[in-house]
Amino acid sequence: MGRKAFSVTQEIVFGLFLLAMALILAAAAGWYLKGDRENVRLFGASAVWPTVTGQIGSVQIVETGSSEDSNSWCEPKVDYTYTVAGREYAGTRIKFSRLKNVSNKTARAVTANYAVGATVVAYDPANPQYSVLDRTAKPPAITFWTGVLFVFAAIVLALAVVMLSITA
Numbered sequence: 001m002g003r004k005a006f007s008v009t010q011e012i013v014f015g016l017f018l019l020a021m022a023l024i025l026a027a028a029a030g031w032y033l034k035g036d037r038e039n040v041r042l043f044g045a046s047a048v049w050p051t052v053t054g055q056i057g058s059v060q061i062v063e064t065g066s067s068e069d070s071n072s073w074c075e076p077k078v079d080y081t082y083t084v085a086g087r088e089y090a091g092t093r094i095k096f097s098r099l100k101n102v103s104n105k106t107a108r109a110v111t112a113n114y115a116v117g118a119t120v121v122a123y124d125p126a127n128p129q130y131s132v133l134d135r136t137a138k139p140p141a142i143t144f145w146t147g148v149l150f151v152f153a154a155i156v157l158a159l160a161v162v163m164l165s166i167t168a
Contacts, residue, residue: 011163018160022153029149035098036146043096046122046135054082054091054121054131059114061107064100074107075100078114082121084128091121091131 058079065073076099080091094110102110114133124130 011166015160015163018156018163022157022160025149025153025156029146029153032146032149039096039098042124042130042132043135045124046096046132049122049124049132049135051120051122052082052084054080054119056080056114056116056119059111059116061104061111072104073101074104075102076107076110078111078133080119080121080131080133082123082131084123087128089123089129089131091123091129091133093130093132095132095134095137097137 056078058077060077062075062077063072064075076094077092078094082089082091094114099107099110119133121131121133122135123132
């Protein structure tokens with residue numbers, strides 16, 4: 001017995017579903033790209049930001065997930081405070097690269113540079129609530145996950161176009 005063919009209506013619905021998925025993936029990729037571009041902009045601007053002595057309150061590695069092969073995804077966290085013009089601010093930005101869902105090894109390497117106690121904090125003089133600890137590591141213009149989302153969006157869009165053109 002052969003497989004049952006889909007009706008034209010089912011094929012159109014599936015094609016429209018694929019088109020919606022492509023749009024969602026493209027929107028997510030666009031959101032990631034916006035963040036990537038902002039990180040590059042802040043990295044460039046931070047070269048002239050003034051610095052103050054701050055205080056690291058905690059350094060930790062938070063597990064954000066794990067895979068079946070026992071690899072865990074982590075996020076290095078450094079919480080710090082600093083004072084600008086008599087006002088105290090709290091910061092968490094370590095550097096201008098995404099550090100969410102990195103390997104445990106990467107998270108350990110990042111947190112190895114920090115300990116509870118005094119630290120140097122660079123801050124945006126126009127917006128002192130924006131700060132960073134490490135402004136030496138240039139972020140990529142497009143991160144790996146942004147590229148993956150764009151590729152998946154393109155593949156799903158191509159499938160949607162093929163599916164909808166077959167039914168036309």
